């Protein structure tokens with residue numbers, strides 16, 4: 001009989017320990033397989049972490065252990081879900097992120113292979129009937145049968161339904177002319193792209209950067225290149241190099257909207273070997289792609305965050321394009337960052353990691369400056385195309401705005417008109433974050449927020465009240481700004497839809513496309529809207545930051561940032577950095593073709609250094625300035641952070657446990673840590689659970705984390721309290 005140590009995921013709490021179950025059956029259960037077990041009278045899926053043998057009976061085993069031990073209900077997999085490398089990675093990720101191993105497995109595996117009950121109803125492998133030629137002799141066949149046989153013979157094998165009618169095919173089968181067999185049907189098919197005739201010549205700068213990366217003795221290299229400097233071409237050249245050495249490539253992009261174009265680049269250059277993995281595939285498609293990669297049929301995998309766990313073997317190169325983008329970090333257990341996981345995986349294979357960006361994250365930049373990572377640079381745009389001319393528009397000045405309009409300045413509308421007349425294209429960008437109908441002061445830019453959770457308050461027309469959607473806080477609409485006393489309090493309630501509507505009134509003949517989170521839910525719509533814009537079927541594309549990054553539209557000569565600095569008011573140590581990035585990336589979309597581009601930045605904080613330096617694309621100055629701030633305020637990259645999220649139905653208990661943890665940490669580490677809190681987070685109450693947070697800052701994470709991990713494991717999941725660790729949080 002086998003004793004299985006089983007990890008389980010329970011809906012409410014993150015139980016990070018295993019439970020013993022028994023198995024006495026015909027197979028041998030291997031570690032890494034899923035099993036269904038009865039846990040507190042509920043059938044749930046578990047993951048076998050370890051296996052041992054016993055000669056005892058169930059009764060004897062139970063008595064010896066002091067508790068009733070049960071048999072598993074059923075065995076789901078015959079073979080382990082993960083190969084040994086990924087199994088090891090799982091442990092490493094769990095360890096670094098202080099996360100339950102089961103939560104890491106959930107993040108690593110496609111829906112149908114996840115250790116959760118719902119996966120039992122997940123997609124199965126789809127099959128199709130095929131035929132294969134056995135005997136080409138046409139003796140004794142009807143004309144129709146001869147015709148079908150010739151068709152099959154010409155192709156050796158073909159789909160059964162394409163060979164002929166069922167009657168004809170079965171007649172040929174009976175006469176021993178053909179064989180019928182089942183073959184797996186791929187539900188996801190990457191479009192066929194015409195292969196590139198001859199790859200472009202690299203520029204001198206691209207060659208130099210490629211050489212630096214190939215010759216580097218370090219595992220990780222930052223490729224910092226201004227927007228439009230041709231980073232993609234460097235990725236392709238590096239990939240070619242590693243593919244020719246027989247190694248495989250993992251290409252990560254930050255947003256799903258960037259996958260189609262990246263897949264196209266790779267497919268045009270490297271025939272037939274590209275697989276896609278990202279969250280927008282259907283579970284069935286993902287299942288097929290996942291298994292195709294695991295079978296070794298793909299040499300290049302392109303995808304967003306979770307593709308970092310692709311079961312690709314023999315990896316030689318992992319590329320993170322736009323490595324600074326926040327979506328690389330999962331906002332929920334296990335709170336992993338694809339960059340850190342990529343570095344862990346690369347170490348296993350002796351592979352290289354290339355981190356590409358025009359505005360590297362501060363963590364990456366600091367490591368490159370200290371020589372932990374190597375550094376390659378593309379300091380100019382391709383063909384020395386100039387950076388766009390930028391102009392900052394002060395939104396506080398009502399005189400320059402369109403009549404009765406708080407969104408469009410006259411300058412912006414004039415500039416758009418000029419571009420349309422010249423048959424050039426325009427991108428208009430809205431910042432999605434902090435974005436609904438909020439209330440702000442037109443004079444000082446102050447945004448009204450909830451005193452409990454700092455969320456922007458939302459205006460409700462029905463009762464003229466300001467409400468917090470997170471904690472239910474309500475206040476009356478103020479007469480004057482609580483910050484500066486001005487009476488110019490206004491509601492900003494426009495989404496991309498409103499922008500399009502208003503814009504269409506100013507410019508009746510303009511063809512306007514729209515791309516934002518709503519449209520983005522429909523995968524095909526994203527790709528088609530972008531393709532239509534590229535083909536110049538739209539004059540203007542209005543969107544959220546999903547169009548700010550990475551895209552290359554040569555005919556775009558004007559980019560307008562409608563409200564550049566809304567992000568500055570967010571309560572996060574990275575608010576300034578994100579605002580700078582957004583502006584730089586947005587400005588970088590303009591003037592990438594033959595013609596010089598313009599960028600117009602509408603802002604309520606026109607003299608803030610994130611705005612002025614973003615407009616100039618002056619990363620280095622911004623970095624130097626913001627780093628001083630980080631040092632002063634003790635934030636990354638000077639300090640490592642761990643955020644602890646406590647939740648419980650009992651608010652008092654939640655607070656008490658948080659305080660206890662804080663006290664144990666302070667008793668143990670003294671000056672070595674700074675522990676802030678407990679505070680009430682942004683989402684103060686979720687469902688019926690109260691939340692509290694602690695923030696731990698330290699310079700010695702390798703010392704603090706193991707202790708913290710065991711502390712959390714000892715408390716979490718007991719007495720109705722749940723604790724999640726967010727290691728290296730992005731927002732705080």
Ligand code: ADP
Nearest residue numbers: 200201202203227228229230231232233382552
């Ligand atoms: P980045 O990702 O650095 O912003 P891209 O990779 O999108 O820049 O390249 C910018 C533009 O330069 C694209 O239009 C691309 O086709 C073009 N380009 C890149 N490399 C070359 C090259 N070696 N010769 C000519 N054009 C190039």
Ligand code: ZN
Nearest residue numbers: 450453468471
């Ligand atoms: Zn609130």
Ligand code: ZN
Nearest residue numbers: 441444481484
């Ligand atoms: Zn004010």
